[in-house]
Amino acid sequence: MTVVTTRPTIWTVLKWALAILIALIALFPIWWMVNVVFSMPGEPVSLNPRLWPTSLSAGIEKIRVIFTETEYLRAYGISLIYAVLTIAGVLTFGSLAAFEFSLFDFPGRRILFGIILLSLMVPTAVTIIPTYLLTSQLGWLNTMHGLVVPGLASAFGLFMLVQFMRAVPKDMIEAARLDGASHFQIYWHIALPLCRNAMVTLAILTFMQTWGNYMWPLIVSSKPQLYTVGQVVGLFNSPLSHQTVDMVMTANLLAAIPPLLFFLIFQRKIVEGVAMSGTKG
Amino acid sequence: MPFLDISSVSKSYGTQGVLENINLSIEEGEFVVFVGPSGCGKSTLLRMISGLETISSGTIAIEGKVVNDIEPAARGTAMVFQSYALYPHMTIFGNVSFGLRMARNTKEFIASKVAQVAGILQLNKLLERRPGQLSGGQKQRVAIGRAIVREPRVFLFDEPLSNLDAELRVQMRAELMDLHRRLGTTMIYVTHDQVEAMTLADKMVVMSGGRVQQAGPPLTLYDDPDNRFVAGFVGSPKMNFLPVKTVEPASGGVQLSGIAGNGTAFLPLEAPGLIGPIEIGLRPEHIRILPASGSEAGLFLEGRVTLIEELGSESFVHLDLDDGTRMTVRAGRDADLSAPTLRLAIDLSHALLFGIDGDRIRSQSGPRA
Numbered sequence: 001m002t003v004v005t006t007r008p009t010i011w012t013v014l015k016w017a018l019a020i021l022i023a024l025i026a027l028f029p030i031w032w033m034v035n036v037v038f039s040m041p042g043e044p045v046s047l048n049p050r051l052w053p054t055s056l057s058a059g060i061e062k063i064r065v066i067f068t069e070t071e072y073l074r075a076y077g078i079s080l081i082y083a084v085l086t087i088a089g090v091l092t093f094g095s096l097a098a099f100e101f102s103l104f105d106f107p108g109r110r111i112l113f114g115i116i117l118l119s120l121m122v123p124t125a126v127t128i129i130p131t132y133l134l135t136s137q138l139g140w141l142n143t144m145h146g147l148v149v150p151g152l153a154s155a156f157g158l159f160m161l162v163q164f165m166r167a168v169p170k171d172m173i174e175a176a177r178l179d180g181a182s183h184f185q186i187y188w189h190i191a192l193p194l195c196r197n198a199m200v201t202l203a204i205l206t207f208m209q210t211w212g213n214y215m216w217p218l219i220v221s222s223k224p225q226l227y228t229v230g231q232v233v234g235l236f237n238s239p240l241s242h243q244t245v246d247m248v249m250t251a252n253l254l255a256a257i258p259p260l261l262f263f264l265i266f267q268r269k270i271v272e273g274v275a276m277s278g279t280k281g
Numbered sequence: 282m283p284f285l286d287i288s289s290v291s292k293s294y295g296t297q298g299v300l301e302n303i304n305l306s307i308e309e310g311e312f313v314v315f316v317g318p319s320g321c322g323k324s325t326l327l328r329m330i331s332g333l334e335t336i337s338s339g340t341i342a343i344e345g346k347v348v349n350d351i352e353p354a355a356r357g358t359a360m361v362f363q364s365y366a367l368y369p370h371m372t373i374f375g376n377v378s379f380g381l382r383m384a385r386n387t388k389e390f391i392a393s394k395v396a397q398v399a400g401i402l403q404l405n406k407l408l409e410r411r412p413g414q415l416s417g418g419q420k421q422r423v424a425i426g427r428a429i430v431r432e433p434r435v436f437l438f439d440e441p442l443s444n445l446d447a448e449l450r451v452q453m454r455a456e457l458m459d460l461h462r463r464l465g466t467t468m469i470y471v472t473h474d475q476v477e478a479m480t481l482a483d484k485m486v487v488m489s490g491g492r493v494q495q496a497g498p499p500l501t502l503y504d505d506p507d508n509r510f511v512a513g514f515v516g517s518p519k520m521n522f523l524p525v526k527t528v529e530p531a532s533g534g535v536q537l538s539g540i541a542g543n544g545t546a547f548l549p550l551e552a553p554g555l556i557g558p559i560e561i562g563l564r565p566e567h568i569r570i571l572p573a574s575g576s577e578a579g580l581f582l583e584g585r586v587t588l589i590e591e592l593g594s595e596s597f598v599h600l601d602l603d604d605g606t607r608m609t610v611r612a613g614r615d616a617d618l619s620a621p622t623l624r625l626a627i628d629l630s631h632a633l634l635f636g637i638d639g640d641r642i643r644s645q646s647g648p649r650a
Contacts, residue, residue, distance in 0.1 A: 171366035174333050179380035179427070180354035189379070193370040 030256065036249040037062055062250040071224060072251065075232040082147055082217070082228055083210040087203045089152035094202065095195065098161035099187045103173055113162070119155045124215070132219055142223045150220075151210065157202050164198035165191055197269070204266045208259050229255045282345050284309035284467060285330070285435060290339030292325055292491075299325050300491045303339070307469070307484070312461050314470045316478035317488035317514070323471045324439055326488075330469065331358050331437050343434060354383075359428035360437040363444065365420045367412040373423050374408040380431045398426045401463070418449045425460070438470040442477065454480060475515055479503070487511045509639040512562045518597050518609040521568070522560045522635070527552075535634070537561070541602040546580045546629055550644045559642065562633040565597065565611040571624040572617065582625045584608055589618055598623065 031051075038053030053059070066072045100106070101113050131150050140146030168191055176186045192199070214230040221227065227235075236243050236251040243251075263270065283306035292300040300322045307313050315323035328334035330341055332353030340347045348356050359380075367376050374395055381391045399405045402422045412420055421441060428436055438457075442450045458481060461468055472478055478485050479499045486496040487510070495507040499515070506512035512520045526539045534549040540561075548561075571581065584600030587607075598610045598618060610625060612618060634642040 169364060169366065171362045171364045172368060174353075175360070175362060175366035175427075176368075176379070177333065178331060178353050178358070178360050179431070180383040181379075182383075185383060190368060196370075 030260075033249050033253045033256070036246050037253050039246075041244060041246050059250070062247060063254065066247065066250050066254060070232070070251075071227065072229075072232055072254065074225070075227050075229045076254075078144075078226060079211060079229040081144065083207050085144070085148045086151050086210045087206045089148065090154045090157045090206045091199055091203060093152055094154055094157035094161050095192060095199065096187065097158050098165050098195075099191050101158070102162045102165035103168060103170070103191065116155050116158055120159065128215065128219065135220060140220075142221050142226055144226070146220045147217055147226065147228075150216065151213075154206070157206065160202055161195060161198055164195045168194050197272075200266075201269050201272065204262060204270055207262060208270075211259050283307060284311075284344060285469075286340075286342045286345075287326075287330075288340050288342070290326070290329065290336055290341060292322070292329060292334065292337045298491060300329075303493055305486060305493060305496060307467060309467055310465050312458075312468045312470065312481055312483045313486060314472060314478040314482035314484070315486045315488060316472055316475055317494075319473060321488040322491040323473075323486075323488050327360075327437050327439055327469060327471045330435070331360050332356050333360075354380075357434035358437055359431050359433035359435075360439060361421075361424045361428050361441045363440040365412070365424040365444075367420055367423055367427075369412050372409055372411055373404060373415070373426075376412065376423055377404070377408075377426045377430050380427065394430050398430045401429065401460075402426045417445050418453060421445065421453055422456075425457075429460075429464070434467065436466055436468040438468065440472055441470075442472075450477075457481065476517055479515070485515075487514055489514075506562075506633070507641050509560065509562070509635040509641075512633060512635070512641075516564060518565050518611070520562045520564055520633075521606075521608045522562050523602075523606055523608075524558060524560055524604075526558050527555050540580065541582045541584075541606060542604045544580055544582065548629055548632065548634070550634065550642075552634070552642055552644065555642065558637055560635045560637075561629075562635060563627055564631065565609045567628045567631040568608065568610045569626045569628070570598070570610060570612050570616050570618070571626050573620055573624070580627055580629065582608075582627065583622055584625060585622050586618065586620075600625070 035051060035053055038056055038059035039050065040055050040058050043050060043054060101109060135141060135146045135150060138146075140149070172190060172194075173186055176190050181189060212230065213228075214234065217226075217228040217231055218234070221231075233251050233255045235241060236248045241248070285307040287303055287305040287307075290300060290303040291298070303326060315326060317323050325334055329336050332348070332351065336349050340349055342348065343357065368379065371379065377398060378391045378395050381394060386394075395408070396405075399408060402425060404419075404422060404426055407415060407419060407423070412423065415423065424441070442453050445453060454477060457468075457470075470478075470481060482499050484496060485499045485502055487494045487502060489510050494514075495502055495511045502511055502515045506515065509522070513522070523540055525537045528536045528538050533551070534547050535552055535555055536545070536547055538545045540546060582602055584602045586598060587601055588599040590597040590599070594614065596612045596614075596616070596618065598612050598616075600608045600610065600623060602608060608625070610623075636642050
């Protein structure tokens with residue numbers, strides 16, 4: 001047997017070089033955060049800057065200070081509750097609506113779906129003031145439901161799940177009807193389990209989006225007790241903050257860890273999900 | 282009162298008519314096969330019986346009770362789909378027991394019913410597997426099991442064997458016949474394959490263009506079709522049709538002319554006033570290939586051989602007659618098919634007559650013609 005080796009073309013080399021360059025540019029800020037956190041204060045930004053961490057204990061101490069001497073831990077909890085409730089809501093409402101839109105015919109289905117898709121094209125900045133006013137009139141400012149409810153109806157999530165559920169064969173739905181399953185039982189026992197992959201992907205994408213959401217929590221909750229991680233990190237970064245650069249970096253790093261971990265664990269599902277829905281979150 | 286009575290049933294989607302004035306009676310325990318070309322409305326009729334499709338007008342009654350507005354699951358019907366429609370995320374046990382679980386039966390009852398059905402269909406060893414791990418034939422058995430377990434009054438099969446290979450199809454056909462014999466339940470089966478219909482049916486319902494063309498036992502439809510469509514659809518290879526003319530009515534029969542060009546013949550059929558172009562229908566087995574040098578009496582035709590289909594025990598010979606008419610003849614192993622043209626003798630005692638409107642012309646004095 002002969003092994004055929006092909007020499008890489010210039011084009012291939014260029015492609016790889018470009019990919020590595022982009023990866024470096026993307027990774028450098030994260031690496032810089034790690035570098036600043038796990039070094040003695042001021043060391044990486046001194047006259048002889050270092051690109052690698054020098055003190056694990058200094059980093060641990062900074063994390064301890066952040067967790068024990070600031071409101072960071074509570075903000076973590078708030079963010080987590082906010083993300084979990086939003087995920088639960090988006091999955092529930094998205095899958096129920098997608099079930100109807102994709103598998104059943106009803107008057108106005110096309111128009112309604114068209115309107116929902118159109119809402120994907122409206123920038124958040126346009127809807128944020130009316131949403132705020134509505135939330136305010138409902139008396140939901142500075143409440144968890146004020147934070148969560150406006151984000152429950154996700155047009156993107158609906159679109160993604162509709163694409164998935166369209167692939168469920170009609171025969172299967174009819175077989176379940178003949179087996180005596182009610183409308184809700186068909187959704188629960190047939191459609192939902194068949195879309196498990198899409199649901200997992202949507203949950204991950206919703207988590208990433210909710211965790212990183214800065215604007216809505218900032219607007220709806222002015223009470224520090226309801227601050228999310230994003231807002232607390234914002235306080236650390238604010239011009240009048242008395243925190244040193246390394247403490248700010250620690251706060252930033254801690255905020256970035258959950259989505260980073262999520263991404264590393266579910267990387268394949270996220271890429272699949274984005275590819276399948278034909279759009280980006 | 283018939284067990285299942287379909288009375289003046291029509292179906293339309295908007296202005297598009299799909300089924301028109303269907304009237305059909307099905308007795309308890311009968312194996313009825315709806316057969317017809319694609320788009321004839323046979324599956325729609327089956328789905329209307331199941332309740333998956335609404336009825337535009339007319340009534341469907343099971344055991345005397347009109348079921349038009351009754352939910353599919355409450356009609357006492359169970360359906361086996363062409364695609365099997367098994368739930369891929371459930372085990373075979375889960376699939377077969379799904380209907381029983383939806384009806385909130387006890388676990389013990391479900392387990393005993395599934396075990397009973399698994400025994401009938403030899404599914405015992407497959408119960409923990411998922412549909413993706415089964416072969417086509419096994420999936421089909423599971424789909425049948427899912428129907429049986431609900432103990433329906435009527436089984437509905439929508440082209441259930443179409444996705445199987447030829448060998449498995451024959452095997453499953455035999456299994457279905459055996460199942461029908463053992464269960465004795467009314468079964469309605471939809472297929473476009475007339476061989477399948479002939480072999481399975483107690484009653485065969487031939488449909489075309491949204492209408493029932495004829496219903497009856499398969500051999501009755503084969504021997505005594507009501508119209509040209511049924512005559513041509515039932516039987517493989519299909520019936521040969523020869524355009525002819527009837528000239529002045531002779532006493533005690535019909536004088537035919539223009540058979541394959543200029544052949545003439547007398548048909549002992551009482552049809553007074555029948556003059557003009559008609560067609561005679563002849564089954565391939567009623568045409569005989571004559572030896573090249575023969576001197577037999579009767580009507581002979583000559584045809585140019587265009588194709589010979591060898592089937593082992595017999596052959597189907599396709600020929601073009603002088604006037605361009607195509608014919609198919611069944612030939613035994615001993616027939617000499619080497620010549621480019623063959624002489625054919627036709628047995629007019631089995632010939633059927635069809636008017637230009639496609640309707641059968643029957644003898645006015647007797648049942649057969």
